[in-house]
Amino acid sequence: MQFGIFSVGDVTMDPTTGVTPSERERIKAMVTIALKAEEVGLDVFATGEHHNPPFVPSSPTTMLGYIAARTERLILSTATTLITTNDPVKIAEDYAMLQHLADGRVDLMMGRGNTGPVYPWFGQDIRMGIPLAIENYALLHELWRKDVVDWEGRFRTPLQGFTSTPRPLDGVPPFVWHGSIRSPEIAEQAAYYGDGFFANNIFWPKEHFIRLISLYRERFAHYGHGTPEQAYVGLGGQVFMRKNSQDAVNEFRPYFDNAPVYGHGPALEDFMEQTPLTVGSPQQVIDRTLTFRESFGDYQRQLFLMDHAGLPLKTVLEQMDMLGEIVPVLRKEFAARRAPGVAEAPTHAALVEKAQLAEVQS
């Protein structure tokens, strides 16, 4: 099982000091956090993609390429890549390039994006979000798997005799997760291709995501990719830890109360009860995280949201040290509970092996 962090990349004022980092400080902080992820033994760093303030990561491959050069083991991913408003040809090129530079330590998470104006800024229409996600990904999928592509669709200039370069490393495209908060269509899409499905699992009650993940698992089997238990499931999570749980609550509360997404709404205690947010001792975080398996089945990837709501870098790095201490426990406990036959978390090496095996068999 893989553990990691995902970052939205928001520039938010620290509500306890009134200090807002500059864009440069925030970008450098994201890199420091990614390097820290490798240092404390995590497996994955994923960055968001946004095209409006107060978010900085508009150019994920630039950032991930830089991090790739400064890390050895860390898998670099996105959360999410906008499959609706990016040109699928450019995604194919950019991420294949990153894959070569990072020696295969790359995967992607596709998302539609829910910021209305971003669509027209990139020449698209938010009402066509699902069709865009379906068509663009179908093209991306083909570009990574066919050397020469002839293609015509509804949303993009046709292609005749087009070869996306560089070709994927070892002939194996990056693994793709499809992220969705609401739409069964996206769970269906992930199942169709045998790709992974990632449930953000942060802002909504778990019952909602249980429905989507069950659908994905069932359809994954329907399309012949394996049993429902062999499907690739990733989950988000959100934690804040201190040795004593009351210290964690006291320190996190002002950040929670003023957070851009849910601040000025429900009380921290209610939100903890209704969503997977856990604020408390490391043991509480371990216990809560292990319950995800009971709700969603054995899964392959757990990403935590750590740097948000204006938390200062120093605090985030302390949080990551603590995460580094609990992840070995989580690995052990998850492994002990794991049913036999569950898929391993996808890595480039595993995908290469699988491709070679398929070639030998055919």
Next chain:
Amino acid sequence: MRLVVVSAGLTQPSSTRLLADRLATAVEARADVDVRVIELRDLAVDIANHLVTGFPSPVLGDAVRAVEEADGLITATPIFTASYSGLFKSFFDLIDFEALTGKPVLIAATGGTARHSLALEHALRPMFAYLHAVVVPTAVYAASEDWASGELSERVDRAAGELADLMLRTPAQHKEEELIPFEEQLAALRKKP
């Protein structure tokens, strides 16, 4: 059949609730219904929280589901500033915009003077028309002075009769969420628009 009463009265006891109860009793006399009353006052903070977080608390989620699954609705609001109360509107903002399609709805309101009665026709009726609900022709408005008038009872009976008729004639269709297989989604895009 399930009759759900949504009352946006703010005081306790509230004349809006009183009107809603009278309407519900009059419907019960005409049709075999299970009545469930949703007092929005009890859900006020949950409604605001849902607007902020995007998901309902368990108790609000239950109320929203009850409205969506009802065979008929009685909705009652005080008239504030020439329209339904903000709480009333905020609650209906949380209902799926297709969930009331074809659903029989009786609209009712209360106010300090009869001068605000047409707010029912100019605010509530268009809102439910947008939601594709079937609103009964008689809307019931009760100003303070109406509580001494027999005409209010006549109006209550007429409106309740209309709602009961509609509910008996048009049992609610409960729509299951359908999954479109991926090949069909893809094929739909292959066809030129």
